[in-house]
Amino acid sequence: MARDLRLVVQQIRYQNKIFWRTPIAAFFTLVFPLMFLVLFASIFGNDEIEELGITVAQFYAPALAVFGAASATYTNLATSTAIARDEGILKRVRGTPLPPWIYIAGRVGSAIWIAVLAVTLMMSVGILVYNVELIGRTFPAAVVSFVVGAATFAALGLFVAAMIKNGDSAPAVTNATLLPIAFVSDVFIAIEDPPVWLDVLGNIFPLKHFVAAFGDAFHPGLSGSGFAWTGTEFSEVTGTGEYAIGLHIAVMAAWGIAAAVLAVRYFRWDPRGMEGRVKRRRGEATVSGNDIESDGV
Numbered sequence: 399m400a401r402d403l404r405l406v407v408q409q410i411r412y413q414n415k416i417f418w419r420t421p422i423a424a425f426f427t428l429v430f431p432l433m434f435l436v437l438f439a440s441i442f443g444n445d446e447i448e449e450l451g452i453t454v455a456q457f458y459a460p461a462l463a464v465f466g467a468a469s470a471t472y473t474n475l476a477t478s479t480a481i482a483r484d485e486g487i488l489k490r491v492r493g494t495p496l497p498p499w500i501y502i503a504g505r506v507g508s509a510i511w512i513a514v515l516a517v518t519l520m521m522s523v524g525i526l527v528y529n530v531e532l533i534g535r536t537f538p539a540a541v542v543s544f545v546v547g548a549a550t551f552a553a554l555g556l557f558v559a560a561m562i563k564n565g566d567s568a569p570a571v572t573n574a575t576l577l578p579i580a581f582v583s584d585v586f587i588a589i590e591d592p593p594v595w596l597d598v599l600g601n602i603f604p605l606k607h608f609v610a611a612f613g614d615a616f617h618p619g620l621s622g623s624g625f626a627w628t629g630t631e632f633s634e635v636t637g638t639g640e641y642a643i644g645l646h647i648a649v650m651a652a653w654g655i656a657a658a659v660l661a662v663r664y665f666r667w668d669p670r671g672m673e674g675r676v677k678r679r680r681g682e683a684t685v686s687g688n689d690i691e692s693d694g695v
Contacts, residue, residue: 402500409504410511416478417512423474428516431466432523434586435459444528450588451619451632456531459524460613461585466516467544468551468605473572475509475555481565484669492667506552513548531618539624539643540615546647547608550654554604556661563670579603584610604653611646 417423435458442454450457482488491501524530555572562571580586582599583606592600600606614620619632620641629642 402497405496405500406503406507409501410507413478413504413508414511417474417508423478427466427469427474427512428519431462431469431516432520434465435462435520435523435528439528447588449634450617451634451637452617453528453530455524455528456616456618457588457613459520459528459530460616461609463517463520463524464547464605464609464612465580465585466520467513467548468576468608470513470516471506471509471548471551472555472558473569473576474512475505475552476558476562476572477565477568479505479556479559480562480568483559483666484565486669488667489669498667502556506549506556509552509555510548513544517544530616533616533618536615536620536622536624536641539641540612543608543611543615543624543643543647546650546654547604547612550604550608550650550657553654553657553661556665557657560661560664560666576605579605582606583608584613601649604650607646607649611643611650614641614643617641 435455438458439455444454446453447457479488492498521530521532525532558571558575559568562568579600582596583603584600585605611624614629615624617632617639619637620629620639622629622641624641624643626640626642627644629640632639
């Protein structure tokens with residue numbers, strides 16, 4: 399067990415080195431969400447949003463931190479894994495004595511570690527520059543929300559990597575799925591009293607639950623530690639509400655488990671198309687063998 403753990407840590411370090419050698423990935427994961435925080439704070443100021451009962455930065459910092467975490471565990475993991483498969487790296491790893499699960503655990507662990515950096519950077523800037531308030535009683539629930547959310551999007555990233563045909567299409571697929579969902583998940587815009595269909599659409603996907611579970615931990619107007627099944631939204635009239643992560647965790651976990659099962663089922667170590675070529679070659683070899691036997695007879 400200790401040996402396996404050491405191997406996983408080594409793989410995480412190796413994957414981290416690869417990440418930092420790709421500046422564009424580091425920029426869009428760590429810096430790009432931070433630019434949105436600075437932009438929104440510059441445009442809207444940092445006054446209180448009356449409907450939400452919190453300042454602009456108090457809303458955007460946690461929401462964009464979640465977006466950065468999703469980018470690290472979903473977009474980056476799916477793209478890098480698909481590219482590694484196309485380049486034959488996964489096939490070569492599969493042929494080594496290293497257990498496959500350790501290699502995958504290293505990739506996932508690295509993605510989650512980068513997500514930790516993204517969240518830490520965002521919240522540090524929010525606290526130090528924009529006076530975002532850190533609430534001690536809800537911090538444990540925020541950590542749980544982050545762990546479950548990051549694991550969920552890592553599973554989704556592996557599932558997407560398993561399903562797409564090649565690494566070239568991975569950025570398009572992941573961004574085309576993540577960005578539109580972010581707009582209906584209270585990441586870039588806080589929609590008060592949205593249309594029913596829009597609210598239902600957002601609640602179907604895990605990103606909105608990730609944003610709510612993590613972001614509400616930084617709402618000073620909400621009571622409770624967060625460890626309850628359902629809470630209540632902040633009311634501008636009463637000035638109160640209750641923070642709860644139970645339902646959000648359940649939805650994210652359901653998505654994560656389903657994605658993990660499908661990823662295991664459809665994950666391929668060989669580049670797409672190679673399996674078909676191998677089968678054809680085997681078929682040709684079988685036919686040739688039969689011909690030789692026939693000639694011998």
